[in-house]
Amino acid sequence: xxxxxxxxxxxxxxxxxxxxxxxxxGERWSFMILRAAFNGVHHFEEFLSALGIARxxxxxxxxxxxxxxxxxxxxxxxxxxxxxxxxxxxxLDLLPAMLTLRQWGEKYGIGVPSNPVLCDAxxxxxxxxxxxxxxxxxxxxxKELEWRDRADLGKPADPAAxxxxxxxxxxx
Amino acid sequence: xxxxxxxxxxxxxxxxxxxxxxxxxGERWSFMILRAAFNGVHHFEEFLSALGIARxxxxxxxxxxxxxxxxxxxxxxxxxxxxxxxxxxxxLDLLPAMLTLRQWGEKYGIGVPSNPVLCDAxxxxxxxxxxxxxxxxxxxxxKELEWRDRADLGKPADPAAxxxxxxxxxxx
Numbered sequence: 001x002x003x004x005x006x007x008x009x010x011x012x013x014x015x016x017x018x019x020x021x022x023x024x025x026g027e028r029w030s031f032m033i034l035r036a037a038f039n040g041v042h043h044f045e046e047f048l049s050a051l052g053i054a055r056x057x058x059x060x061x062x063x064x065x066x067x068x069x070x071x072x073x074x075x076x077x078x079x080x081x082x083x084x085x086x087x088x089x090x091x092l093d094l095l096p097a098m099l100t101l102r103q104w105g106e107k108y109g110i111g112v113p114s115n116p117v118l119c120d121a122x123x124x125x126x127x128x129x130x131x132x133x134x135x136x137x138x139x140x141x142x143k144e145l146e147w148r149d150r151a152d153l154g155k156p157a158d159p160a161a162x163x164x165x166x167x168x169x170x171x172x
Numbered sequence: 173x174x175x176x177x178x179x180x181x182x183x184x185x186x187x188x189x190x191x192x193x194x195x196x197x198g199e200r201w202s203f204m205i206l207r208a209a210f211n212g213v214h215h216f217e218e219f220l221s222a223l224g225i226a227r228x229x230x231x232x233x234x235x236x237x238x239x240x241x242x243x244x245x246x247x248x249x250x251x252x253x254x255x256x257x258x259x260x261x262x263x264l265d266l267l268p269a270m271l272t273l274r275q276w277g278e279k280y281g282i283g284v285p286s287n288p289v290l291c292d293a294x295x296x297x298x299x300x301x302x303x304x305x306x307x308x309x310x311x312x313x314x315k316e317l318e319w320r321d322r323a324d325l326g327k328p329a330d331p332a333a334x335x336x337x338x339x340x341x342x343x344x
Contacts, residue, residue: 093280125306
């Protein structure tokens with residue numbers, strides 16, 4: 001990212017996971033629906049009133065989330081005409097991404113600390129700021145990251161690659 | 173989120189940091205521009221060719237990122253007619269959010285492991301999966317989280333709040 005001589009293929013949608021994630025979440029209402037689902041909203045009418053969203057937009061976005069395997073439609077056991085929308089494992093795995101965006105928005109977007117606060121259920125303390133860690137748990141800043149070709153993982157750093165390279169070091 | 177009797181105000185854009193973050197990043201081209209910036213792209217013409225983006229869209233999105241304080245325009249010292257676009261601290265702080273989305277996309281969106289791989293510059297090992305941790309570093313899953321009112325941070329859990337509550341436990 002910062003150091004090194006590699007760069008991602010910046011115009012290739014297939015080679016990076018980011019555009020795939022954005023396709024699902026980069027739309028405001030889809031994100032708001034996911035947030036409500038993480039807050040325990042499961043029924044169409046409940047999304048409707050909790051979000052203040054138009055019926056046709058809600059219907060469209062829920063269908064798309066189901067299509068992407070992020071939510072699933074489940075008939076209620078006691079009344080199979082009633083449908084619940086629930087997060088799949090793929091959907092639940094979006095939680096870290098949503099919280100990271102939220103923490104950034106809290107830091108820069110809104111003036112007051114938000115309430116309620118997401119906490120560890122065990123001790124009621126707020127969760128830590130979500131950050132980038134090395135495989136052994138060390139905290140990593142943007143300057144401590146570099147792109148590596150898969151073939152070069154774990155190899156000692158190439159001294160030549162550590163030289164400042166114009167336009168490739170974002171903090172230069 | 174999962175347990176507990178609280179819920180976020182789901183239709184209130186002001187009380188949560190998520191909509192603020194989405195306003196900036198929830199648009200595909202803005203995100204692609206940020207990704208290029210993190211890869212060391214700084215010049216208008218370079219964004220243009222690296223991203224395959226239309227000139228007017230690039231111009232519009234860069235202006236918006238500058239307006240939001242995520243990027244800054246800087247004249248080059250040796251030729252002040254030339255402008256560089258650089259990430260501000262607020263922009264650099266988006267890196268964990270971008271990487272979390274990217275890791276999700278890699279897990280679910282694309283069939284092959286992406287290349288290059290983002291690594292710790294010190295040992296060339298891939299960074300860890302970005303996750304939710306407690307203040308003391310313990311890994312937290314979605315079931316181990318709860319919303320707390322700011323007034324109740326750090327207090328022992330309310331036994332009554334641990335009872336199953338219909339529609340408030342997303343894994344029920």
